[in-house]
Amino acid sequence: MTHRFSTAIAAALLLTLSLAVGAEDAKPVTFATTARIEVDATGKLVKVEAANDLPAHMRTYVEQQLATWTFARRGHEGVAGNATSYVTLGACALPQADGTFAMGLAFGGYGPRLSTGTLMRPTGDLAGAIAQSRVVGHIDIAFVVNADGSAKVDAIEGIGDPRVRKTVSPAIKRWIAAQHFDPETVGGNPVATRLRLGLDVAQDSNGRSGDESTPAMTSPACQRAGMAAAPAMDMAATDSVVSITPAI
Numbered sequence: 001m002t003h004r005f006s007t008a009i010a011a012a013l014l015l016t017l018s019l020a021v022g023a024e025d026a027k028p029v030t031f032a033t034t035a036r037i038e039v040d041a042t043g044k045l046v047k048v049e050a051a052n053d054l055p056a057h058m059r060t061y062v063e064q065q066l067a068t069w070t071f072a073r074r075g076h077e078g079v080a081g082n083a084t085s086y087v088t089l090g091a092c093a094l095p096q097a098d099g100t101f102a103m104g105l106a107f108g109g110y111g112p113r114l115s116t117g118t119l120m121r122p123t124g125d126l127a128g129a130i131a132q133s134r135v136v137g138h139i140d141i142a143f144v145v146n147a148d149g150s151a152k153v154d155a156i157e158g159i160g161d162p163r164v165r166k167t168v169s170p171a172i173k174r175w176i177a178a179q180h181f182d183p184e185t186v187g188g189n190p191v192a193t194r195l196r197l198g199l200d201v202a203q204d205s206n207g208r209s210g211d212e213s214t215p216a217m218t219s220p221a222c223q224r225a226g227m228a229a230a231p232a233m234d235m236a237a238t239d240s241v242v243s244i245t246p247a248i
Contacts, residue, residue: 029093034113035062038084039242043072046082051117058093061103070245081187083241086113107246111237112145112181112193120235122175122199129171130201133164141172141197142238145181147190152177154194184241191241198234 033054038047048066050059066087073083088108096102114120122130142154153173159165183190 031091032108032119033062033089033091034117035066035087035089036084037066037071037087037110037242037244038082039071039073040082041073041080043070043242045069045071053117058091058103062089062091062105065105065247068247070247072243072245074239074241074243079186079189079191081189084185085110085237085240085242085244086182086184087244088113088119088235107244109236110242110244111195111235111240112149112183115149115180115182120179120197124175124178126168126171126175129168133167135159135161135164135168135201137201139168139172139199139201141176141199142194143176143197144192144194145183146192147183149181149183149190150177151179151181184237186241193240194238196236196238200234 033051035051036047036049037045040046045067048063050062050066052059054062087110090106090108091104093103137158139156139158141156143151144154145151153176156165156169156172159168184193185191
């Protein structure tokens with residue numbers, strides 16, 4: 001089962017945290033983040049670790065919320081033991097008049113994560129190739145993250161024009177190959193995982209291209225603030241070592 005920020009499953013969780021904030025913190029904080037989860041053979045969550053770069057109170061909130069979700073193990077041939085994966089989240093922390101934060105989460109998906117801890121965005125020669133070719137529409141990329149964290153494209157769909165494909169496809173393959181991931185593991189051993197990545201591309205009036213990803217955060221708090229935390233793009237594992245049902 002795959003999950004996307006653009007589906008109803010990305011509805012927000014809201015929780016008021018008793019945190020003192022000053023007048024200088026009047027603006028909402030919106031961001032995308034990840035958390036590492038570990039489940040046993042029965043699917044019981046045994047460990048969850050929010051990203052270390054989050055403030056302590058935000059890490060606690062993320063970890064407490066993930067602890068209420070439902071997890072299951074998926075079999076992986078030839079290996080046994082606890083399984084680890086990475087959950088992608090959108091988040092918003094909105095200061096309240098009484099000095100507390102209203103915080104919301106949106107579930108994006110799970111699988112390997114970039115070793116940098118960031119989310120994927122088209123950069124470098126891929127961004128240039130997309131702009132030069134003036135490609136518009138949805139590009140679907142199937143690729144595998146190997147046990148060593150390297151990645152390789154399996155297939156690219158959605159580019160019909162052969163001339164555009166000749167320019168953009170090699171750039172996509174180089175872009176994916178340049179990434180390095182923290183792979184999923186089973187029994188402490190890294191395993192390969194297949195993923196599908198969706199990229200929606202538009203061209204503005206000056207011919208520049210951009211990602212039109214649907215905002216990840218749809219909480220009333222962030223909507224009232226006129227802000228949203230957006231995923232880099234739509235990516236989901238197709239054979240993850242776990243499955244996740246968020247309590248949203």
